[in-house]
Amino acid sequence: MARKRTRLEIIRDMLQVIKDRNGKIKPTHILYKSNLSHEMMSSYLDELIGKGFIVEHKSAIGKRYSVTERGMEFLGKYHEIVEFTEGFGLG
Amino acid sequence: MSDLYIIPRWFFGFDVVLELLFGVATLAVALYAFRIYSISRERQCQTMGIGFLSTSLAYFVWAGVSLLLIIENSTGRVSLEQLTRTGLIGVFSYVFFSLIGLSVLVYMTFPSRPKRLFSLIGTLVLLVLIFSQQKSLAFYFVSAFLTFFVLSHYVQKYARSRRTTTLLVMLGFAFIFLGMLDFTLASVREVHYVIGHVLLLIGYMLVMASLLVVLAPLRRTWHAKEPASK
Numbered sequence: 001m002a003r004k005r006t007r008l009e010i011i012r013d014m015l016q017v018i019k020d021r022n023g024k025i026k027p028t029h030i031l032y033k034s035n036l037s038h039e040m041m042s043s044y045l046d047e048l049i050g051k052g053f054i055v056e057h058k059s060a061i062g063k064r065y066s067v068t069e070r071g072m073e074f075l076g077k078y079h080e081i082v083e084f085t086e087g088f089g090l091g
Numbered sequence: 092m093s094d095l096y097i098i099p100r101w102f103f104g105f106d107v108v109l110e111l112l113f114g115v116a117t118l119a120v121a122l123y124a125f126r127i128y129s130i131s132r133e134r135q136c137q138t139m140g141i142g143f144l145s146t147s148l149a150y151f152v153w154a155g156v157s158l159l160l161i162i163e164n165s166t167g168r169v170s171l172e173q174l175t176r177t178g179l180i181g182v183f184s185y186v187f188f189s190l191i192g193l194s195v196l197v198y199m200t201f202p203s204r205p206k207r208l209f210s211l212i213g214t215l216v217l218l219v220l221i222f223s224q225q226k227s228l229a230f231y232f233v234s235a236f237l238t239f240f241v242l243s244h245y246v247q248k249y250a251r252s253r254r255t256t257t258l259l260v261m262l263g264f265a266f267i268f269l270g271m272l273d274f275t276l277a278s279v280r281e282v283h284y285v286i287g288h289v290l291l292l293i294g295y296m297l298v299m300a301s302l303l304v305v306l307a308p309l310r311r312t313w314h315a316k317e318p319a320s321k
Contacts, residue, residue: 008131051132073130081131083305084123087256089248090135090199 007091010036011053012078014044018054019067019075027063095182095227096277096284098160098167107157109288114150116295117143117192120302138199146192149185156181167281171226186230190216193237200244228275235271242268259301266294 005013017033018025031041045065048054053071057064067075074081085091098106124140127133159178160169174182194216198209216233223229245261270290276283 008133053132077130080305080309081127081133083256083308084127085131085133085136086252087254087301087305088120088124088139088260089245089257090139091133 008078008082008085010034010044011048012075014041014048015053015067015071015075018065019072022066025065027065030065094278095169095171096274097279097281098157098165098169098284099281100167102281102285102288103157103161103165103167106284106288107154107161109292110150110154110157113291113295114147114154116299117147117150120298121147123302123305134204135199138195138204142192142195142199144192145188145195149188149192152181152188153185156185186220189234190220190230190237193234193241197237197240200241227278231271231275231277235268235275238264238268238271256301256304259297259304263294263297263301266290266297268294270294 014030014034017030021029027041027045030045031038034041034044036044045054045056048071049056051070052068053074054065054067057066121140121143124136124143128136128140156178159175159181163175163178165173171179171182191213194209194212197212198204201208216237219233220226220229242261242264245257245264249257249261267290270287273283273287273290277287
């Protein structure tokens with residue numbers, strides 16, 4: 001059985017999913033690709049917006065999400081973040 | 092008159108250098124924690140940064156007090172009654188920043204961190220110090236207790252992850268804990284002041300080593316990205 005993902009892994013996976021369809025991804029696509037419940041996904045989306053990693057675009061056809069520069073930086077430096085946080089017992 | 096600690100005359104100067112080293116080591120960890128926070132926005136990284144920064148400040152202040160003792164040609168027996176006003180401010184600042192730093196690190200180890208929890212830890216610690224008769228003993232015992240709490244957190248983390256970096260941090264805090272315990276005897280025998288410094292040195296060097304292990308793969312990546320010289 002696959003082990004449970006850590007918080008940082010979930011954030012990385014969600015950012016990666018959004019980045020792959022940058023500016024075009026709907027919440028339902030994120031839900032399918034991220035392997036989370038609707039409640040968890042909403043919670044993480046709020047967190048990602050709060051941290052400035054993604055922005056929400058509201059239009060007549062519904063909500064879309066795109067990754068910001070800060071979100072791209074997180075993805076680029078993900079290994080560095082994990083090395084430090086796990087090494088120093090955080091999270 | 093109760094002594095805070097007794098410094099062997101031959102150790103004057105060495106203690107300043109060591110305390111500055113402790114300050115630099117903890118400052119390095121603090122700065123890196125803030126860097127990771129700036130990228131990840133993980134609050135725990137910020138909290139750790141604040142804890143180590145406060146501890147770093149404490150050590151720089153302690154180094155200043157030690158230097159002041161050399162300048163004032165101290166006999167080596169350091170007590171609150173003998174200290175000048177500057178020395179007193181230095182000692183109390185060291186105690187304050189040190190305990191705040193340790194309290195923040197203890198707070199950081201909790202999975203859920205309501206602000207009231209930090210208030211509880213900080214207030215309890217300060218109350219113990221304010222109302223104790225033997226303040227230096229109380230300070231070192233409280234510091235050792237808080238350090239032990241952080242150490243137990245790293246023992247649990249290492250038991251689960253088996254990471255080299257976590258092992259180094261765990262061993263580092265083990266030596267820091269032993270150093271704090273040893274300082275409880277520094278007002279009785281001068282050798283314990285030296286042993287305490289040596290234990291802290293080993294502890295902080297292990298924590299620094301952990302940081303270097305984290306940075307090592309990044310340095311390889313940076314070197315790989317550098318353009319060829321020819």
